[in-house]
Amino acid sequence: MNSILKCENIKFSYGKTEVLSDLNFSVNTPSITGIKGPSGSGKTTLFGILSGLLNPDAGKVYLNEIDIYKNYKNKILARKKIGLVFQNYNLIRELTVFQNIQIVEDLVRNNRFKIEEILEKMNISDLKSRYPDQLSIGQRQRVAIARALCGNPSVILADEPTGSVDPSNKKNILELFLHIKKVGIPVIISSHDQTTFEFCDKVFSINEKLLMEEYT
Amino acid sequence: MKKKNFILSISLAFTKKNKKHFLIPFISILIGTMGLLVILSVIRGFNDYFVESITSFFPHILIEGSSDNSIKETEKIISVSFKEGVILKNGEFSGIMQLSSDNSGLDNFNEFIIEGKTPQDYDEIAIGKVLSDELNAEKGDTVQIFSIKNNLQPETQNYKISGIFESGMYQYDSSFILNKGDDLHWTAIYLKNPLKADDYIKNIEGNAVTWTEMNTTFTSAIAVNEFFAVIISLFVLVIAGFGIMNSTLFSVLTRKREISILSSLGFTYRQTSLIFIIQSFLISISGIIFGLLIGFLVLAIIQNIQIPLPSDVFYIKYLPVKTHLSDILLTVSIEIGISMIFSVLPARRAGKIDPMDVLKSE
Numbered sequence: 001m002n003s004i005l006k007c008e009n010i011k012f013s014y015g016k017t018e019v020l021s022d023l024n025f026s027v028n029t030p031s032i033t034g035i036k037g038p039s040g041s042g043k044t045t046l047f048g049i050l051s052g053l054l055n056p057d058a059g060k061v062y063l064n065e066i067d068i069y070k071n072y073k074n075k076i077l078a079r080k081k082i083g084l085v086f087q088n089y090n091l092i093r094e095l096t097v098f099q100n101i102q103i104v105e106d107l108v109r110n111n112r113f114k115i116e117e118i119l120e121k122m123n124i125s126d127l128k129s130r131y132p133d134q135l136s137i138g139q140r141q142r143v144a145i146a147r148a149l150c151g152n153p154s155v156i157l158a159d160e161p162t163g164s165v166d167p168s169n170k171k172n173i174l175e176l177f178l179h180i181k182k183v184g185i186p187v188i189i190s191s192h193d194q195t196t197f198e199f200c201d202k203v204f205s206i207n208e209k210l211l212m213e214e215y216t
Numbered sequence: 217m218k219k220k221n222f223i224l225s226i227s228l229a230f231t232k233k234n235k236k237h238f239l240i241p242f243i244s245i246l247i248g249t250m251g252l253l254v255i256l257s258v259i260r261g262f263n264d265y266f267v268e269s270i271t272s273f274f275p276h277i278l279i280e281g282s283s284d285n286s287i288k289e290t291e292k293i294i295s296v297s298f299k300e301g302v303i304l305k306n307g308e309f310s311g312i313m314q315l316s317s318d319n320s321g322l323d324n325f326n327e328f329i330i331e332g333k334t335p336q337d338y339d340e341i342a343i344g345k346v347l348s349d350e351l352n353a354e355k356g357d358t359v360q361i362f363s364i365k366n367n368l369q370p371e372t373q374n375y376k377i378s379g380i381f382e383s384g385m386y387q388y389d390s391s392f393i394l395n396k397g398d399d400l401h402w403t404a405i406y407l408k409n410p411l412k413a414d415d416y417i418k419n420i421e422g423n424a425v426t427w428t429e430m431n432t433t434f435t436s437a438i439a440v441n442e443f444f445a446v447i448i449s450l451f452v453l454v455i456a457g458f459g460i461m462n463s464t465l466f467s468v469l470t471r472k473r474e475i476s477i478l479s480s481l482g483f484t485y486r487q488t489s490l491i492f493i494i495q496s497f498l499i500s501i502s503g504i505i506f507g508l509l510i511g512f513l514v515l516a517i518i519q520n521i522q523i524p525l526p527s528d529v530f531y532i533k534y535l536p537v538k539t540h541l542s543d544i545l546l547t548v549s550i551e552i553g554i555s556m557i558f559s560v561l562p563a564r565r566a567g568k569i570d571p572m573d574v575l576k577s578e
Contacts, residue, residue, distance in 0.1 A: 053480055054572045080482030090477045094229035104481055106222040151481070 002065055003028045004186055005050060005082075005155045010059035012045055019045050023059070025204065027155060027186045032177055034200035035190040041206045043190040047159045050188070052078035064154055080108050083148025083185075087160035089140040091132040091147070098128040101147045108151040115150060122146045122176065138169030145176055149185075156180060158189045162196055174199045223487060226478075227494035230471065237466055238499045241459035245500055248456035249507025249551055250514065252449040256543040257515050259445040261536030263438045267410070269384035270431055273328060275404030276413045278430070280423035282403055287416050289408040294321035295400035301363030303343075303393065305351045310390075312347070314363065316397025321404070325381060325394055331355050332379030335396045340378040344389035348380045355379060361393070386531040387434075453550055456503075457558035464496050465562035468569075476571035485567030492566050496559030497552070504551050508544065515539060 006026035012019050019042040027033055037043050048054030050061060052068045052075045061068050061078075068078035084090075091100050101115050119125040122142045132140055141161060148156050158177070162170040170193075177187045178199060189196055197203050231238065275296065277287070282295070299314040317324075322334040325342070332355040334342050341361075343353065353359055357377050365371050375395065383389055407413060413426040428435045468475070478488055515537050523535040 048572045051480065076482055076484055079480060084480050090473075090480070092226070092229075092474050092477060094233045094474075095226070099225060099229070103222045103226065103478075107482055147481075 003062065004064060005188075006062045007050060007056075008060045008062075010046075010049060010061070011057045012042070012049060012054070013057055020049075020056075020206075027188065030181050030184045030186045031201040032181050032199055033186070033188045034197040034203035035188060035206065036192065036197065036203055037190070037206035038192055043206060044159055046206070047084070047157050047188075047190060051082045051084050051157055052076075080151060081154045083151055083153035083156040085141070085144050085148050085156060085158035085161050087163040089132070089144040091140060091143055093132050096129055096131055097124065097135070097143050100132070100143060101150045104147050104151045112152040113150055118146045118149055121179070138165050138172065141165055141169070141173055142176070145173070145180075149180065153185060156185055156187045158187060160191055161189060162191065162193060167195075170195060223490055224494060227491045227498065230467065230474070230491065231495050231498050234467060234470075237470075238463050241456070241463045242499050242503045242506075244456040244459040245503025245551060245555065246507040246510065248449075248452045249504045249547055250511040251452050252547045252550070253508060253511035253539070253544065254514050254518075255445050255449055256547065257511075257537050257539040258518075258535060259441050260540055260543060261538040262532075263441060264538045265384070265532055265536045266434050266438060270434060271406075271410035271427055273325070273383035273385060273388050274427050274430065275402075276407045276410040276427045277405040277417060277420070278425050279403040279405070279420060280401060287405060287407070287420070289412070291406045291408050292324065293406075294318075294324055294404045296321060296402050296404045297397055297400045298402070299363055301361050303347070303351065304360040304362065305353050305357065308351050310347060310350060312361070312391050312393050314341075314361070314393050314395055316395050317400065317404075318396065318398070321400075322394060322396060324406075328381040328383050329379045330382045332377070335378045335394060338396050339373075339375055340396065341375040342379040342381050342394040343377055344392055345380055345382040346386060346390035347393070348377075350390070353377055384531070387431075389531075449550070453554045456551070457554040460496050460500065460555045461558040461562055463499070464492055464559045465565065467495060468492055468562055468566045471566075472569050475566050475569045476573070479569070479571035485564075488566045489560075489563040492563035493556065493559050496555055496563070500552055500555035504548055507551075508547070512539075 003026040008024055010020050010023040010025075023046070035043055035046065045054065049056050052061075052063075055069055063078045063081060066074055066077070068074050091097075092103075095103070098115065098119075101118070105115055116125070119128055122145065124139060124142050124146065127135060127139060127143070132143070135143065141164075145156075145158075145161070148158075156177075161177075162173055165173060174196060177189065180187055189200065191197065275294070278296075294317055296315055296317045299316070301312050301314055302309050303312045319336070325334055329342065330345065332342070341359070343351075343359075348354065351359070355377050358374055359377060360372055360374055362370065362372050381389070381394065383392075407416070410427060414428055417424050417426050475488055478491075518535060518537050522533075525532055525535055527533070
């Protein structure tokens with residue numbers, strides 16, 4: 001079976017400090033995969049490498065069988081095809097909710113998902129004219145997920161998506177990921193929160209610079 | 217936000233949010249545009265005044281002998297001759313250039329007569345206003361003209377002043393006299409557009425000369441005027457360009473977070489840089505529009521209040537102003553060009569920001 005996202009023998013160091021060593025990992029089916037590890041263990045670094053933002057020192061990353069670090073074009077393609085969701089939402093403050101989502105739609109020229117439908121599904125239709133600073137933390141994270149989804153991604157990478165939200169919002173956000181999985185898009189979530197992993201089909205932990213499958 | 221305009225929309229949103237930071241480059245472009253427009257209009261005013269004064273009085277092309285050259289856009293043709301001499305009255309004397317023509321040729325100068333009329337007889341002359349003031353000579357007075365004949369023999373002849381003319385050019389009004397003559401060696405051509413004289417002369421056979429060659433002092437002065445106007449304006453614009461460069465760099469450095477977000481979404485280096493180039497373009501266009509508006513206002517004020525010029529330095533009474541469409545287009549093109557050139561370098565830095573550095577530290 002062809003993998004959707006696969007990395008082979010990834011190595012990465014910050015100076016002389018090795019963070020990831022000979023890391024192998026793949027996602028083949030629409031599922032929710034959890035990446036577990038304490039702060040500083042390299043989860044964000046791994047997400048940077050998987051999303052085409054951070055060149056690994058060694059190893060390959062394939063998205064739909066395309067080597068994303070082969071050239072700049074592949075790297076940009078990977079960034080477009082991977083929906084990134086950050087703990088701090090990373091929305092552009094000067095743009096409205098609608099504009100934040102639409103720049104992705106315009107950039108990727110997605111025809112699969114309509115913005116209005118996504119806003120509806122995320123329950124943020126009435127917020128589309130607001131600016132990020134006018135939203136609650138939970139609402140911002142919903143907008144960030146909507147933006148990631150709008151690009152019709154091959155996979156969604158969510159780095160600590162529930163790190164800043166209260167427990168009720170946490171459950172809502174994790175349910176959104178379940179919904180995304182149902183429409184056929186795999187989700188990879190990094191977290192150090194046990195509740196998050198209860199929604200995952202598979203959980204890996206970053207341990208001693210290696211990724212180990214913990215449980216399925 | 218319409219499709220395909222997402223880069224423009226982001227630029228607009230960033231500019232709107234940071235408009236305070238662009239105030240100084242906006243003002244510097246505004247001043248640069250306004251200054252350039254006013255300087256070019258004043259220089260153009262002087263130039264047009266000189267060109268019009270010279271070409272309305274002095275023939276545009278002179279061809280030796282009678283000529284059957286057919287030149288397009290000829291307004292009129294007369295026959296003339298020139299002779300140098302000295303004019304004397306009551307012990308005062310001055311070097312002169314006699315411009316002789318027949319009756320129909322002299323009628324050509326009627327429009328410059330401010331007192332009396334053009335010479336009707338061979339013993340009459342019309343003199344320039346400055347010369348009449350210098351010699352204290354008036355219409356009806358008699359003057360002596362000393363000159364050298366073709367056979368190199370000196371001759372002195374008395375003339376009656378039939379009229380005083382004013383061409384607007386100090387050179388003519390202080391040294392030219394008009395008189396009636398028969399022995400006319402030159403065909404004088406006035407064109408509809410005197411600026412084309414140098415183009416037409418290329419096709420003329422025989423000895424021919426244009427008004428620009430006959431007035432090299434003035435045409436050189438005009439060229440020098442334009443050269444210095446462009447140099448001064450370029451300095452103003454380069455300063456405005458540095459203003460744009462600083463503000464674009466500031467904008468890029470304070471927007472590392474947004475640049476990183478856009479990169480993570482799949483924006484290319486070029487698209488990210490373009491956001492900041494468009495931002496500079498928007499500031500430049502606003503500065504240019506307001507600069508042109510204020511520039512036109514300043515020019516309208518200059519024209520209305522008529523700023524007097526010192527009469528011992530300038531022959532023109534008031535500061536002349538004339539704006540050509542080509543000057544406006546030149547101003548706008550130079551301003552846009554400079555702001556674009558100065559914004560590209562800092563905007564390219566936007567494409568070099570490592571998104572991971574910022575997103576990770578966030």
